Amino acid sequence: MAAAVKGAVAGGAVTAAVVAAPQRGDLAGPPRACPVSSVASFQSLSGSCVLSISSSARSSKKSGRGRIVCSVAAPSSTNTRSPSTEVVGKPTVLVAEKLGEAGLELLKKIANVDCSYNLSQEELCAKISLCDALIVRSGTKVTREVFEASNGRLKVVGRAGVGIDNVDLQAATEVGCLVVNAPTANTIAAAEHGIALLTALARNVAQANASMKAGEWKRSKYVGVSLVDKTLAVMGFGKVGSEVARRARGLGMHVVAHDPYAPADRARAIGVELVSFDEALQRADFISLHMPLTPSTDKIFNDESFGKCKKGVRIVNVARGGVIDEDALIRALDSGIVAQAALDVFTVEPPEKDSKLVQHEQVVLTPHLGASTVEAQEGVAVEIAEAVVGALQGELAATAVNAPMVPSEVLVELAPYVGLADRLGRLAVQLVSGGAGVKDVKVTYTSARADDDLDTRLLRAMITKGLIEPVSSAIINLVNADFIAKQRGVRISEERRPSDSGAVELPLETIEVRISHVDSKFKTATSGGDIVLVGSVKGGVPHLVQVGDFSVDVSLEGSIILCKQVDQPGMIGKVGNLLGEQNVNISFMSVGRDAPRKLAVMAIGVDDVPTKETLAKIGGISAIEEFVFLKLDFMQF
Numbered sequence: 001m002a003a004a005v006k007g008a009v010a011g012g013a014v015t016a017a018v019v020a021a022p023q024r025g026d027l028a029g030p031p032r033a034c035p036v037s038s039v040a041s042f043q044s045l046s047g048s049c050v051l052s053i054s055s056s057a058r059s060s061k062k063s064g065r066g067r068i069v070c071s072v073a074a075p076s077s078t079n080t081r082s083p084s085t086e087v088v089g090k091p092t093v094l095v096a097e098k099l100g101e102a103g104l105e106l107l108k109k110i111a112n113v114d115c116s117y118n119l120s121q122e123e124l125c126a127k128i129s130l131c132d133a134l135i136v137r138s139g140t141k142v143t144r145e146v147f148e149a150s151n152g153r154l155k156v157v158g159r160a161g162v163g164i165d166n167v168d169l170q171a172a173t174e175v176g177c178l179v180v181n182a183p184t185a186n187t188i189a190a191a192e193h194g195i196a197l198l199t200a201l202a203r204n205v206a207q208a209n210a211s212m213k214a215g216e217w218k219r220s221k222y223v224g225v226s227l228v229d230k231t232l233a234v235m236g237f238g239k240v241g242s243e244v245a246r247r248a249r250g251l252g253m254h255v256v257a258h259d260p261y262a263p264a265d266r267a268r269a270i271g272v273e274l275v276s277f278d279e280a281l282q283r284a285d286f287i288s289l290h291m292p293l294t295p296s297t298d299k300i301f302n303d304e305s306f307g308k309c310k311k312g313v314r315i316v317n318v319a320r321g322g323v324i325d326e327d328a329l330i331r332a333l334d335s336g337i338v339a340q341a342a343l344d345v346f347t348v349e350p351p352e353k354d355s356k357l358v359q360h361e362q363v364v365l366t367p368h369l370g371a372s373t374v375e376a377q378e379g380v381a382v383e384i385a386e387a388v389v390g391a392l393q394g395e396l397a398a399t400a401v402n403a404p405m406v407p408s409e410v411l412v413e414l415a416p417y418v419g420l421a422d423r424l425g426r427l428a429v430q431l432v433s434g435g436a437g438v439k440d441v442k443v444t445y446t447s448a449r450a451d452d453d454l455d456t457r458l459l460r461a462m463i464t465k466g467l468i469e470p471v472s473s474a475i476i477n478l479v480n481a482d483f484i485a486k487q488r489g490v491r492i493s494e495e496r497r498p499s500d501s502g503a504v505e506l507p508l509e510t511i512e513v514r515i516s517h518v519d520s521k522f523k524t525a526t527s528g529g530d531i532v533l534v535g536s537v538k539g540g541v542p543h544l545v546q547v548g549d550f551s552v553d554v555s556l557e558g559s560i561i562l563c564k565q566v567d568q569p570g571m572i573g574k575v576g577n578l579l580g581e582q583n584v585n586i587s588f589m590s591v592g593r594d595a596p597r598k599l600a601v602m603a604i605g606v607d608d609v610p611t612k613e614t615l616a617k618i619g620g621i622s623a624i625e626e627f628v629f630l631k632l633d634f635m636q637f
């Protein structure tokens with residue numbers, strides 16, 4: 001994608017749009033569909049956000065399809081999508097698990113929505129290459145195979161809930177697919193379910209209910225234990241954990257919490273003592289689990305940890321089944337270390353109905369209902385639909401889980417430099433003629449601001465995009481830029497160069513891209529043996545201001561002809577005439593020279609692509625020693 005950044009100030013709010021240029025490989029014919037995804041816009045949002053640099057043409061680039069119009073497989077009996085409502089030109093969102101109506105309505109405003117539930121992995125893989133977004137809950141495994149089967153088309157996976165352990169984040173990142181979740185809307189529901197299980201456990205509600213339904217009346221068998229003055233250990237003091245702690249304090253419990261990353265002041269504010277893992281186990285009468293399933297929490301409750309607990313401890317798990325070694329739990333229940341367990345989540349869902357855990361008398365079960373309240377499901381549906389719609393429109397995703405979170409105000413400020421960074425990378429790589437390929441790139445940012453006052457991750461991603469996309473089939477965005485650079489052995493180092501201009505109102509004055517250890521097609525673009533291009537933003541438009549040691553000034557739009565020549569009268573006229581004869585419009589011309597009548601570099605911006613013959617004629621002008629034509633827009637070829 002060649003991107004032009006257009007900046008504007010509208011109604012006091014700065015907005016800018018990165019406009020995707022058409023791609024090589026696009027077919028002629030019907031207009032390219034999915035216009036929403038070809039525009040990455042910056043919006044002034046509150047909080048931390050991430051820019052999704054998207055291109056509608058990514059699917060067409062790989063697959064050769066010219067438009068993103070889907071004919072999705074016939075709906076199964078559980079499908080609710082009506083194929084007749086599919087609209088050409090809209091992206092397609094596959095909703096693979098039940099989603100609240102309000103969320104579906106939001107999606108339908110901009111997308112064809114295909115609600116296909118209970119898909120097998122094979123069915124999901126078969127459909128996914130026709131979808132721009134996928135929305136799941138915890139019941140769908142979004143594996144590497146799914147990302148690979150998407151063939152580059154899937155731009156965003158929305159997890160309508162918190163836990164993203166069912167999504168292969170590494171695979172998503174590698175293919176540049178954004179993953180967003182809905183981290184807040186089900187917090188209270190999960191916390192309330194935790195408390196429901198805690199109280200039910202203490203008073204044998206489930207067992208007594210089953211007994212009565214079986215016609216019994218056993219009052220002495222179901223004597224419970226009190227919660228007041230007991231100690232609850234909250235393991236994982238995040239959003240759900242702290243809400244559980246707050247409620248447990250209201251029930252008169254002492255609450256300790258273990259969370260290596262929790263801020264002490266939040267704990268103190270709720271009257272919770274933060275303790276080590278072992279101390280939490282040693283002090284707890286009740287344990288409530290609220291940590292994510294990660295490699296470091298996988299089976300963190302095992303024989304060894306149960307061995308550290310008080311005999312008769314009661315455990316509630318509304319987090320993830322995998323944090324408990326279920327065989328170890330059965331042993332701990334059988335030995336009496338654990339008196340009772342209440343489980344909403346399981347290592348494999350649904351668990352085997354005849355498993356010892358499911359059938360254990362001291363185990364109370366719910367089928368992953370933590371988030372299942374009417375209110376939470378409506379909230380989650382809206383939260384995820386907004387995130388997915390935003391991502392499809394190239395907006396900032398505040399809940400991205402596999403991309404750097406760049407504060408929105410930083411993004412707004414950097415917007416004009418995003419296109420500059422992409423174009424400098426794109427031009428620099430076209431000057432490389434050989435050698436071992438691009439391995440060493442140094443980017444120098446000149447700024448009058450303090451050293452720590454520039455977040456360059458977005459710019460680095462765009463330079464990477466510019467450097468790699470023209471010479472590969474990779475699609476690069478903020479999600480996968482660092483991964484792809486590393487995978488290709490491209491080392492991008494960054495440096496800040498202070499400026500004493502005093503222009504602190506600008507985040508940046510110039511960006512210099514230097515490629516070392518390569519040969520150049522245009523020797524004049526080298527300085528000290530390296531290819532060096534410097535750019536800046538003028539009036540919101542990216543400009544090339546230096547080529548090697550020569551100063552130029554050419555707007556980075558369309559394409560550029562660089563000529564090295566002996567400075568002499570009439571050169572501009574000669575080149576201009578040749579281009580004029582071919583009806584090639586010149587947008588800019590700029591000459592940088594050492595001294596009068598010595599060597600000069602002429603940079604000519606052209607809106608149209610000159611023919612090979614015209615270029616050859618320019619190259620044939622006797623005073624021109626070197627000559628290179630650089631393209632910013634690949635559709636022209």
Ligand SMILES: NC(=O)C1=CN([C@@H]2O[C@H](COP(=O)(O)OP(=O)(O)OC[C@H]3O[C@@H](n4cnc5c(N)ncnc54)[C@H](O)[C@@H]3O)[C@@H](O)[C@H]2O)C=CC1
Pocket residue numbers: 162163164183186187190235236237238239240241258259260261262290291292293296297318319320344345368369370371372
């Ligand atoms: N059963 C259900 O339907 C639901 C389950 N959940 C699950 O509950 C869990 C918590 O969700 P939230 O509170 O929203 O997430 P969160 O991200 O706000 O909190 C998780 C906390 O766990 C902490 N943590 C990470 N590693 C830890 C470790 N080794 N030991 C102790 N703490 C550790 C983190 O620092 C963080 O504070 C997640 O696993 C989520 O998937 C959430 C909602 C509904």
Ligand SMILES: O=C(O)C(=O)COP(=O)(O)O
Pocket residue numbers: 137138139160161162163164186368369370371372
């Ligand atoms: O949000 C979470 O982490 C949950 O576990 C909720 O899962 P669900 O969306 O109900 O399948």
